[in-house]
Amino acid sequence: MERSFISKNPSVLVFLAILSLFTLSVTILSEGFGVGVISTSFVKTLGKTLCLCLIAVAMDLVWGFTGILSLGHFAFFGLGGYMIGMWLMYERTRLIVVDSLAQAEIPPTSAEVVDAIATQVFGVVGSSEFPLIWAFSHSLTLQLVLVVLVPGLLALIFGWLAFRSRVTGVYLSILTQAMTLALALYLFQNDSGLRGNNGLSGLQNLPGVTTSQDVVSIWFLWASALALGLGYMLAAWIVSGKFGSVIRGIRDNEARVRFLGYSVEVYKLAVFTLTACIAAIAGALYYPQAGIINPEEMAPIASIYLAVWVAIGGRGRLYGAVIGAAFVSLLSTWFTGGQAPDISLGFYTIKWVDWWQVLLGVTFVLVTLFAPQGIGGLFDLWTDRRHPDRHGANLGPDDGALREKEAME
């Protein structure tokens, strides 16, 4: 009997309900639309957190469900941000330039306008011409298409190269990390065409929009919540069908799935590319709220933190990834922002700004060792869903083979 999507995934309804409730209450409490309890900068932080949750969902799909520990998804996130940033920067500069050139005696030609924009945008890196990659930056539609297309294509090419040569496990992780490093190093150059380490800035100002940031921040919160909701439903739909069974099979034992006649590479490539696109969309929503993007954001460490969030939240379950990303990133903001109270030990005062990373690192090791289910595992206690206590040896002959506990997921 065919059951409906919702009845197979009761968590989706709960999740969507919580998400809408959250969005609604933030809107009511915000400065732009409501009573003004929550400051605009905190609304932005919440909006950014929603984007991070979305990329965590993508990471969970690729790592928790397919078993590919990608340390490169923040590169796609950053690329998405760059793509939307190019349009924001171009259009905003264009408005300013047209305004200032209108004062001149002779009306400017379109070529003069473009030259003036280029001088404005690339002055910091000592150039005054648009590089080829900015060819579509005048059009919002094209640039929005590129948000998905560029990271998608990069993921497709990289994934095809990696998967066809059967690079798996830690090798693949190192390779993705190398890709991220290569991309970040490339973007750090001034002649990369994306303003080197200056990055793109002023992205919070939407061109042609005169409404205050109080309101714009709420718009972005809604957009991020919508994207997260849709992304979550898409991910839930993917993992609940036959496709989901195959990718879980690949995670648990790739060779067996291959012997069953499935084209493992195609499945992996599909998941890898799709999640890259989701990451890019998350990035495109994140950076207009952050206001600035530079290559530092794409450094390999960012992608590793992403893995940390998902691991702490609980991989292999979508809500776990969301909880992990939201919990750790908000906690991190709280600790590094200097809001956490210092602890005085008498002989030494623990300043959380200095010690938060140590705490995070140690917590992470402990979670990996003792609670591989992460925070999401707590829900199992609550729903009283326990793994049967089976004693026994490994399921396979190798070191990499799964032990009974993992096989039960």
Add this chain to the structure above:
Amino acid sequence: MLRLLLAGLAILCACLTANAQETGLQPILQEHQEIIAKSSRKTIGPAIDAIASSGLPQAQVMLETWAAKNVWMRKSDGLFFAGQKAEGRSYELTDFDTGEVVGTFEKSDLKQLKPNSGVRAMIGTALVQFQLTDPSRAKRLAALRSIQRDPEGALLDPLRASIPDEPDADLKAQKQRLERLLTIGHDADTAARVAAIEEMSGDLGVDMRAALNPLVVTKRQAAEVLPDDANVAVVLEPGSDALPKDVAYDLLVARDFAAPQVSPEDIRAALAENIEGGRVGGIPVAQLNTDTARAQAYAALAAAGTVPALVTQADVDAALDAHVFFETYAEPSPEVTAAAAKALEAIELKVGLNQTLDLTLDAISLASIYFLAAIGLAITFGVMGVINMAHGEFIMMGAYTGYVVQQFIPDHTLSIIVAIPMAFAVTFAMGVAMERLVIRWLYARPLETLLATFGISIALQQLAKNVFGTQARPLTAPGWLDGAWVLNDVVSISYIRIAIFVLAMIFLGLFLYIMKRTRLGLEMRAVTQNPRMAGSMGINPGRVNMLTFGLGSGIAGIAGVAIGLFAKVTSDLGNDYIVQSFMTVVVGGVGNIWGALAGAGMIGFLQKGIEWMNPSNTLAAQTYMIIFIIIFIQFRPRGIIALKGRAAGD
């Protein structure tokens, strides 16, 4: 050489005859009395030459006194004396020839010679010839340096003259070399210059190239016909790669052979100046937002005669056809330029070869750094298959251990000798603790090992930051490692890099010895291949794994001391090496020390090679290298040296 000797002899004779005449310096000074008293840069030349070439020993004293503004002229008879301030406003005068005090005179009776800086420079040049034969070696060396800094034709003869009498062999060689270089640039005899160029043509020195390069400097010229008297280097065709048409036309404009082209900015400015009632040339201003409309308006203005007409492409072509373009040498003699160009070509080839050698040395040194950073990883990752993201932090801890040891032992040599085993001990203990507490529970879950060790890595980094602060800490190398081994002006390598190379080789040997010749190595290989079988043979796999991991970590600590010697010790030191180290091991082939060596060699040579092609941009070099590695993995997924059969483990 014979010529030189003759020249020296001639000057020696001149000196003797001058002395024999016993005329003294004063008559010479009197001969040029007027211009000396005037001391103008334009006219003083003959006077200085006469004094310098007099060959009198007192000439040097006189010139030095003059440059120091201590020469006074007695107004009554116009004689020159060295003046020394006496009581009040009087000066004590000394005769240059006899060295005797002539008497004390009031300032009003005297006139001081005040040479300006231009004249003093000329005096200085004249003095160099005396300093070249000065008894003090330091002064002679200083004179040579001053000639090297500012080679002048006038110094050629005194330099030649000073060579035969030079007692110091080293200085003599330097003088002879300098004489050849000066001959190339400044000798009056073309044949001598060509001979000198040919004699020196294999020389790699920077000074040799500095002497040759001005000879082959060319200047771009344009004329209606090719001149006969100029030393033409090459005739250029406008529109070729060497001379694009725009550049050629600009050359004509610069020489007033053609009218300047009107640029879009000029058009815009001209239009803005000629707005009349909201219209320019009959076209409304609001419509001037396209290039065609602007051209129309400008043409209308040009027709009215208010602005110069546009230069059309046909005009440009006609002007270019009417002229020849060529490059001339600043040096008039074609024989010299030909010889210089040939010599430069030969030098270029030799420099190229030497640069290749230098690049190879650089690449080897970079490779040994990577090898040193990766060798610990080759053990933990390569042999045990455990991925340790905190490997970079072990390197960092080793470097900090070296720094701490230096705080207690001020002697740099001793402190390094102590620091190396200390660093090994600290990181060995750390590695063993980490293996015991974390890694051993995760052997079955390699991806989670990666994450857990990453957690340790960020915690360790932040701890180091909390303890040592964010600023870089110095780890000073012992004095005997300072400096570089210089082969010639092109090839050189610093001693520190040689030391790192030697250290890397020692570790390679040590690793091979442990793995192949010791009980521990045997057990390690057994446990790696099949832990259960090894267990049933009486080996304790847990203990062996612990020791192996400790060994790998300990070597990382020693590598940290070595890396800290040339890099700044900061808490994120490890970040710079972790990805490269993994790349080294993966590219080389896991589970094989020769693989790590090959991987380090390949990455080192590759990076230096790419940097050589694009020297301004090390970031791009790293990017391209990583891309190359990703592609390389496609073709050899198991690395350069892949294990085969059972040893491969799968």
